[in-house]
Amino acid sequence: DAKTTQPNSMESNEEEPVHLPCNHSTISGTDYIHWYRQLPSQGPEYVIHGLTSNVNNRMASLAIAEDRKSSTLILHRATLRDAAVYYCILPRGGGFQKLVFGTGTRLLVSP
Amino acid sequence: KAGVTQTPRYLIKTRGQQVTLSCSPISGHRSVSWYQQTPGQGLQFLFEYFSETQRNKGNFPGRFSGRQFSNSRSEMNVSTLELGDSALYLCASSLVAGGGTEAFFGQGTRLTVV
Numbered sequence: 001d002a003k004t005t006q007p008n009s010m011e012s013n014e015e016e017p018v019h020l021p022c023n024h025s026t027i028s029g030t031d032y033i034h035w036y037r038q039l040p041s042q043g044p045e046y047v048i049h050g051l052t053s054n055v056n057n058r059m060a061s062l063a064i065a066e067d068r069k070s071s072t073l074i075l076h077r078a079t080l081r082d083a084a085v086y087y088c089i090l091p092r093g094g095g096f097q098k099l100v101f102g103t104g105t106r107l108l109v110s111p
Numbered sequence: 112k113a114g115v116t117q118t119p120r121y122l123i124k125t126r127g128q129q130v131t132l133s134c135s136p137i138s139g140h141r142s143v144s145w146y147q148q149t150p151g152q153g154l155q156f157l158f159e160y161f162s163e164t165q166r167n168k169g170n171f172p173g174r175f176s177g178r179q180f181s182n183s184r185s186e187m188n189v190s191t192l193e194l195g196d197s198a199l200y201l202c203a204s205s206l207v208a209g210g211g212t213e214a215f216f217g218q219g220t221r222l223t224v225v
Contacts, residue, residue, distance in 0.1 A: 046215060
């Protein structure tokens with residue numbers, strides 16, 4: 001499975017945009033890029049995923065570098081509820097559903 | 112629609128006992144995966160089932176096993192419990208198996224081994 005690298009923690013103020021980076025230099029051409037987050041005392045929650053093009057949904061945007069060796073999860077306006085651990089994952093393809101979680105980025109949001 | 116349901120939510124067992132955890136996926140989802148989360152090791156993949164077949168297994172001892180039924184519900188079993196098995200066990204379901212499919216997680220079962 002391709003490895004991802006994320007900062008251990010990041011801080012933001014409420015209402016401000018947040019850019020969470022992820023490096024995945026060994027990504028293969030068929031690897032999707034997934035982001036999940038885990039709020040305290042809850043199971044992980046799917047945020048967004050993409051393959052090559054930038055993606056938007058109601059929760060966030062995903063910006064994928066042209067060479068696909070890095071990506072950025074963008075929260076347009078952070079709220080206190082967005083305080084969580086964010087995981088960037090490259091699930092193994094080929095018809096398998098296996099998520100390899102790293103240590104993720106702990107996002108702290110201040111009022 | 113209902114999310115992924117895991118039962119029980121909390122469980123206390125004694126060393127040496129066995130335990131069975133249950134997971135009901137989202138209706139229509141055929142892939143079910145199990146994960147173990149501990150403070151020291153983080154989230155680790157246990158195994159994945161699709162159409163009643165185990166398709167992928169993580170690096171866990173044979174004491175950890177699972178199965179999936181024809182209605183896609185899944186159970187995992189841990190035999191001869193050890194203190195180190197204390198963890199949050201999470202189940203995730205997906206519509207199909209594949210890297211382009213999002214997984215939906217349950218709230219987990221918190222297992223404490225004493």
